Structures are given as structure tokens and as C-alpha cells.
Amino acid sequence: MAIRNLRLEGDEILKKKSREVEAIDEKIQILIDDMIETMHKYNGVGLAAVQVGILKRIIVIDLYDDNGPIVLINPIILKEKGEQEVDEGCLSFPNQFAKVIRPAEVTAEYTDREGKRKRVKAKELLAQAISHEIDHLNGELFIDKIIPGTLEYVESEEK
Ligand code: NI
Numbered sequence: 729m730a731i732r733n734l735r736l737e738g739d740e741i742l743k744k745k746s747r748e749v750e751a752i753d754e755k756i757q758i759l760i761d762d763m764i765e766t767m768h769k770y771n772g773v774g775l776a777a778v779q780v781g782i783l784k785r786i787i788v789i790d791l792y793d794d795n796g797p798i799v800l801i802n803p804i805i806l807k808e809k810g811e812q813e814v815d816e817g818c819l820s821f822p823n824q825f826a827k828v829i830r831p832a833e834v835t836a837e838y839t840d841r842e843g844k845r846k847r848v849k850a851k852e853l854l855a856q857a858i859s860h861e862i863d864h865l866n867g868e869l870f871i872d873k874i875i876p877g878t879l880e881y882v883e884s885e886e887k
Contacts, residue, residue: 729765732780737821746783746865749801763788764797772819774857776864787861803838814856826874830856
């Protein structure tokens with residue numbers, strides 16, 4: 729496994745649309761492992777492949793609960809319900825946080841890393857994370873949908 733370089737604010741790749749994964753081969757498995765390691769290294773809740781420079785529809789999410797990291801390949805949102813106003817950041821925008829409106833509930837379908845098609849009904853932080861990460865796959869960034877006047881810069885402390 730390896731830490732991959734994060735693509736940061738201003739990098740044009742972040743505005744591009746990612747392509748469907750056609751086969752979950754060895755290369756994709758290594759990419760997924762690296763994405764999880766990179767997300768953990770920077771204490772992120774989620775990471776999309778485009779954020780490490782790969783335009784493929786893969787996201788990883790870890791809420792640091794008992795479920796461990798989850799991997800969503802070719803995810804699609806089937807249904808969204810309600811709204812929640814949340815504090816949000818993004819590993820591509822270090823130290824920046826703002827309030828965003830996300831759906832309160834998201835039902836999504838995706839392929840897991842074993843190739844099985846699955847469905848998840850998410851609420852709260854998981855709904856927020858799925859919504860944020862699927863936006864990345866479509867070249868959409870949280871910074872473009874923040875509630876005006878809520879952007880804050882918070883210096884992270886080195887460990
Ligand atoms: Ni992000």
C-alpha cells in the first residue's frame with residue numbers, strides 16, 4: 729500500500745467527470761487500498777479517486793465506527809430525502825470548512841470491491857459523505873455550494 733499525492737484546490741482535474749469502472753482488476757484493488765491509506769493518513773471521512781488523480785468512479789468512506797472503511801464503485805443515487813445543514817471540509821481544500829446543505833437521507837446503489845451490486849440507505853454523516861463524494865465523481869466541489877459567509881480557515885496542528 730502507498731500514500732498517493734492529493735490533488736488540491738485549483739487543480740483542473742477536480743472539475744472533471746470520472747468514468748465508470750469496467751473491471752475490478754488488480755490495479756483497481758491496489759488503487760482502493762491506496763485510497764483508504766491516503767484517507768486515513770489525512771484523517772478524512774471520504775475520498776474520491778479523482779482526488780488522487782484517477783478519473784474513475786470509486787469512492788472510499790470511513791466514519792471511524794465499527795463498520796470500517798466502505799468502498800463504493802460506480803455509485804448512483806437512487807433517492808434523496810430532506811435536508812441537513814452540516815459543517816463540511818474536503819481533503820482537497822486543506823484547513824477550509826464551511827456550512828453546506830446536504831440531503832438528510834440518501835439511498836444509493838454501488839458495486840463493492842468483490843464485484844457485488846449493493847444498496848445502502850444512509851442518514852446523517854454517511855448521507856453527507858456519500859453526497860459529497862459522488863459530487864466529486866461529477867466534478868462538483870463543496871466550495872461551490874457553501875452557504876455564503878460560512879467559510880472558515882482553521883489551521884491544523886501538526887502531530
Ligand atoms: Ni472532498
